[in-house]
Amino acid sequence: MRGNMRKPAYEVNIDEAVREHADMVYRLALLNTRDKYEAEDVFQEVFVKLLRYQKSIQSEEHLKAWLIRVTVNQCRSLATTAWNKKKVSLDAVAEMTDEDEKEDYSEVYEAVKELPDKYREVIHLFYYEELQIKEIAQILKRNEATVKTHLARGRQILNEKLKGGFSDG
Amino acid sequence: MDEYKKSVESQHAPEALIQATLKRIHEEDAKMPENLPEKKIRRFPVTAVAGMAAAFLLLLGVTQRQGSNDFYYNQVTDSIIKAESGIDLENFVQEIAFRDYEEYTGIAFADLFEDGTLMQSEIAGIYSEEELTEDSGTFYYEVDGIRFMIQTSKRAQIAPKELTTGESSQIGEVDVYLGEISENERYVAAFEQDGISYYVVGNNVEKKDFEKILKKMKPLAK
Numbered sequence: 001m002r003g004n005m006r007k008p009a010y011e012v013n014i015d016e017a018v019r020e021h022a023d024m025v026y027r028l029a030l031l032n033t034r035d036k037y038e039a040e041d042v043f044q045e046v047f048v049k050l051l052r053y054q055k056s057i058q059s060e061e062h063l064k065a066w067l068i069r070v071t072v073n074q075c076r077s078l079a080t081t082a083w084n085k086k087k088v089s090l091d092a093v094a095e096m097t098d099e100d101e102k103e104d105y106s107e108v109y110e111a112v113k114e115l116p117d118k119y120r121e122v123i124h125l126f127y128y129e130e131l132q133i134k135e136i137a138q139i140l141k142r143n144e145a146t147v148k149t150h151l152a153r154g155r156q157i158l159n160e161k162l163k164g165g166f167s168d169g
Numbered sequence: 170m171d172e173y174k175k176s177v178e179s180q181h182a183p184e185a186l187i188q189a190t191l192k193r194i195h196e197e198d199a200k201m202p203e204n205l206p207e208k209k210i211r212r213f214p215v216t217a218v219a220g221m222a223a224a225f226l227l228l229l230g231v232t233q234r235q236g237s238n239d240f241y242y243n244q245v246t247d248s249i250i251k252a253e254s255g256i257d258l259e260n261f262v263q264e265i266a267f268r269d270y271e272e273y274t275g276i277a278f279a280d281l282f283e284d285g286t287l288m289q290s291e292i293a294g295i296y297s298e299e300e301l302t303e304d305s306g307t308f309y310y311e312v313d314g315i316r317f318m319i320q321t322s323k324r325a326q327i328a329p330k331e332l333t334t335g336e337s338s339q340i341g342e343v344d345v346y347l348g349e350i351s352e353n354e355r356y357v358a359a360f361e362q363d364g365i366s367y368y369v370v371g372n373n374v375e376k377k378d379f380e381k382i383l384k385k386m387k388p389l390a391k
Binding site for chain 2: 014015018019022023025026027030031040043044047048049051052053069070073074076077105106107108109112124127128141166
């Protein structure tokens with residue numbers, strides 16, 4: 001009976017996919033988790049999931065959209081269970097060096113990082129990944145109108161935080 | 170936004186992380202269970218399940234009694250496999266985290282069997298305005314060396330209607346609809362318990378082993 005199944009037209013090379021999309025997934029995970037260790041957890045989970053779901057990927061574009069969606073979802077899942085994952089003792093925290101805690105990112109990046117999830121995701125995908133509103137809506141499963149609203153609201157918050165220092169350019 | 174882009178572009182996935190991930194992927198790949206049903210239920214969760222049920226309507230055979238214990242088995246054909254091809258809802262299905270789904274259904278899927286192992290899970294749903302409106306969980310277990318699949322849903326009746334309009338059998342205190350695909354030792358079972366629909370598929374198993382699995386399932390062992 002298996003002969004009746006459609007053969008996938010596109011096949012994912014997992015190793016190549018990890019290499020090619022490593023930075024995209026890591027950056028999105030880092031932005032959403034705000035923690036490099038959690039970002040690393042998300043990174044691994046996303047690509048392990050790709051191994052399981054690779055047969056459903058239909059094209060290179062689909063792969064990219066899939067990775068973004070799964071990364072966002074994985075970050076959200078992590079956020080909901082983060083309380084249980086906080087195992088770092090107070091002593092360990094006290095021993096952390098400034099180097100561990102602080103990365104030298106721009107003021108804009110720090111402002112985007114502090115946005116509520118729904119705005120931050122849209123801002124990043126729109127400005128950094130340069131996705132269209134329609135594509136973001138498809139990936140995040142939101143209405144286009146909702147994405148536009150989130151984008152506008154995100155911009156507004158950034159402008160307020162950065163005292164008008166946020167520009168679209 | 171140039172400053173933002175520069176900050177983001179300065180971030181790179183550490184090579185050690187990439188290596189560790191590739192190592193884990195290769196290990197997971199090697200562990201991928203063989204002989205599990207090849208069905209990718211994730212590709213047709215819930216709304217598609219309704220379509221699948223319609224396919225079942227056409228494909229299920231006549232209900233008839235089989236002589237195993239006191240159970241009725243509704244005869245089905247493996248033509249049901251055809252129902253999964255050609256359906257692709259990937260574009261509007263979102264994955265659901267395992268813990269989120271456990272919370273959503275109130276079921277501890279890892280503990281569904283006293284002495285079983287949950288080997289793999291695939292959970293997906295459809296969101297409308299960020300509200301989960303439909304759900305489908307697919308879980309692969311091994312119990313006493315027997316591998317099988319369980320599909321669940323809180324929002325949808327996943328059991329094929331034709332099966333549930335056939336004869337039912339009682340396991341524990343639950344009415345269970347059993348189906349048998351005679352050609353290749355595939356058995357299916359459908360039931361509802363505590364608002365959750367279950368659909369169990371045993372592939373290449375003996376009837377007595379399939380029944381043993383069902384009796385060991387916590388929702389049926391109550």
